[in-house]
Amino acid sequence: MTHSEYDEYRPPEPPRRRRGGRGAGPGGKGKRRRDLTESGGDGSREMAMVEDVEFESYYGRPVVKAPPWETPIGIYLFVGGLAGASGLLQAGAALTGNTELRRSARLVAIAAVGVGTPALVIDLGRPERFLHMMRVFKVSSPMSLGTWILSSYASGAAMTAANEVDRLTGERLPFGPLRPLLRLAEGPSAVLQGVMGAPLAAYTAVLLGDTAVPTWNAARHGLPFVFVSSASLAAGGMAMALTSQKNAGPARLLAAAGVIGDIVGMHFTKSRMHPLESEPLEEGTPGKLLTWAERLAVAGGIGTLLARRSRTVAVASGLALAGASALTRFGVLHAGHESVKDPRRVMIPQKDRLEKRRAAGITDDSITTGW
């Protein structure tokens, strides 16, 4: 029998990885599995190939996957909301004969759609197949509904904006004989843009809620409120910045309402979530983004109260509000991505709800069965 130096070799035991304490919510039973190498020190038994593993997961690997939605989608969430609420503002301004506000809102809307649509397309794995979205109209798919909402909104917004720009440039755009038609279409387009405005602002919340990503899915009870509020404060803010104080009254009020809705909505949303699901909204980078979103929203909200007197304040708080909305969207987007990284955020809330149902006497709906 030959001996080599490796016969004596046992790898040094690394310090045990513990992930217990963090976020020990109601279900944070930090059950630790005893290590396989603890017994059989003579090396004659089976030696574990792996070190201590949390039993709530498979080597700490993610259980669900987050959609590959990166920065362009964050931008889209922001500008989509901005466009949506601007659609309502322009409709209201048109109805009340507030020409200046109407123009601002329409220009913001077309700029937002102009940024948002390409952002949406770029993020596709196969951008050249964007139009495949138009093959079907599928109620069970918020993405499908959203595509139809966006495209009808965008066609309305393009018409109203074309009219505004045409008037702004003293009818110098080369529309020729089509100009009367363009004017004729303005009213119906404004209606279309107005009608599609709220759905455009709200559907993205359903899009995120309708996933298995724990933080998004758990936020589904409140996220629509956050998103429409965030849209309102952004659109109100931008319109307020671009409109003279005299005509910006409705924009200021909408922005102020949005700030209140945004802050209340976010707290309501979190209150309905398992601690492990809401944590990503409060910790790390997404947590920071959302904290700053709230600060900017409050600052901008206070600004709306003073913006009547000073255009500078109006512009500054308008930008603060737009920034708040963008940060909110990026914060929520990244919190979702963060939440899939730790399998406990999937496993423990699920085990808890299963336990709760069992405790309530519902024992027939588990995916795991003993018979």
Next chain:
Amino acid sequence: MGLLSGPEENPAADSGWGHDHARKGFFTDTSICIGCKACEVACKEWNRNPQDGDLKILGSSYDNTGSLGANTWRHVAFVEQKKDRIEEARESGRKLVSLGMPTIGPRSGAAAPGGRAGEDFTGVDTTPPDTPEFRWLMSSDVCKHCTHAGCLDVCPTGALFRTEFGTVVVQSDICNGCGTCVGGCPFGVIERRDDGTVSPKEDRGRVQQEVPNKGTANKCTLCYDRLVEGEEPACAKTCPTTSIKFGDRSDMVEQAHERVAQLHAQGMTEARLYGANPEDGVGGTGSVFLLLDEPEVYGLPPDPQVPTADLPHMYRTAAVAMGGMLVATALAFLGGRR
């Protein structure tokens, strides 16, 4: 159109297939899996799936595949367990039985014929792995081909569809890679195949691999191309232990029930089924599993719910929010005319 949740007898017929085709499915009996990974290889070869990752040792027992994804449609999980953990599994399994329908066989471990719970191998040096002293759990995971498939429900292009076999398949020439399905799957199965799956550095000196269907979502098709020819899926065909069984889904479920009863009769109360319950959060899965511990040990979610089951409620919430937005705008204009 199919239902969003709840038991559903025939998802294919409800999706518009006019005829009565038997729903096909897998029964993966992990109690006889030997971890040879032949299924992984057969799947890769038949479906021409490109390399996944960097061919690194992952430090997770014999599992260096990692997880299911765009390029990995069968994934063999390896878990190492010691006696105390096995006992816990046995106990949790026993509890499950008492929750359900206690019908078949003696369930108590040591008392059962061939029962192994009472055996004591302490002090014996040549302990074989598959005893209560130590065990490997091996399980070949795959797309569940859910009755209520989240991926399919949320796909905006119609690329994902329900086949005549009741399975869920992506049409790679339709998919535009929007990625919605990735978030829709409660099991983390489907994934978008990105160009970056093969790292260029590791690739040096090797033949550059052809990556088909870049940028589209990919997952197990239950070998749709083989099924239409009357063949069985590559993984089931190759599995040397019949751990992966393929057939009519109803037969698979029946076999699963029989097998779990058999194991319980032998005292292996740790055995349990995963996906055989039509009342569960996805309406039962097309791929049924027999597990020897709690699902989370294998990286399977313990209470998956198809997100679309709650979609009507989400639409209602959104409608309320939109109403609030309209009212706020109207009030802003009423109050803002000062």
